[in-house]
Amino acid sequence: MKIVAICGAGVGTSAILKVNAERALARLDIDADVTAADLASVQVVAADAQVILTSPEFVEAIGRTNADVIVVQNYFDVDELQQKLGAALG
Amino acid sequence: MLDLPDPAVLLKQQAADWRAAVLLAGAALEASGAVTAEYGPRMVAMVEEFGAYIVIAPGLALAHARPGDDVLRAGMAVVTLDEPVVFGHPYNDPVSVVLGLAVLTADEHVTGIAELANVFNETAAIARLAAATSADEVRAVFGLSAQA
Structure with a gap:
């Protein structure tokens, strides 16, 4: 199973998303x-x-993909991530 | 955890718009010796290029740019705003706390980021930062000790 956290620079926000995911x-x-x-x-x-x-800003730019794209509102809310990942992977 | 010296903390600031707020974070990083003057405008350019995605939680923006020659050492800064500003994020506006982050390489700060996540997994952290009236109060939110 592979999950990718995407942000603009790949150094700040995606790293936080990775930790909480x-x-x-x-x-x-x-x-x-x-x-x-x-x-x-x-x-x-x-x-x-x-x-x-990823965050809402990047959905369009990510374009066509076979992966499920999950839009995260609050990067620090592990409950939100758990619910959305559970729905996508469960 | 990255340290947070007094010059890296600017409280109850006035910012006319999101650009001014991000530039305050750049000024705080510069004042603390982490970056040169070019870094703040590069953080602004990230938002101009990619949008308001740096507003990663309600009321909180994580301003940052890629590593570059203008980063002298890894650093963190905290700016709180007297009046929140709108970044244009669909869910998390308006912003009252801007966290500035500078890193030397993409990988070096993984531990620090995990610790940051710990701080903000506590849902009251953003409100505590927004309400802080001293740099020591801000450091306490991050679990950093007071400075003499």
Whole structure:
């Protein structure tokens, strides 16, 4: 299972999203590899991903993908991430 | 956790718009010796290029740019606003706390980011920062000790 967290630069916000997504996955008892990446590399990094986590601004730019794109409102809300990841992967 | 010296904390600031708020975070990072003057405008450019995605939680913007020559050392800054400003985010506006972040490489700060996530997993953290009246109060939210 591969999950990719996408942000503009790949250094700040996607790293926070990765940390909190890993916490949500641990609660769900789902074993997955979460990678943080920037928008420019999404097509390469996410080519074999099941899920892309990102913010509303990037959905259009991510474009066509076979992965489920999950839009995250509050990057620090592990409950929100748990609910959305559970729905996508459950 | 990155440290938070007094010059990196600006409280109850006036900002006319989101650009001014982000530039205040740049000025605080510069004052603390983490970056040069070019870094603030680069943080603004990130939002101009990608939108308001840096508003990652209600009321909180994580201003940052990619590593570059204008980053002297990894650093963090906290700016709170007297009047919140709108960044144009669909859910999390308006913003009353701007966190400025500068890193030397994309990988170096992974531990620090995890610790930041711990701080803000506590839902009251943003309100506590917005209400803080001293740099020591801000450091306490981050679990950092008071400075003499």
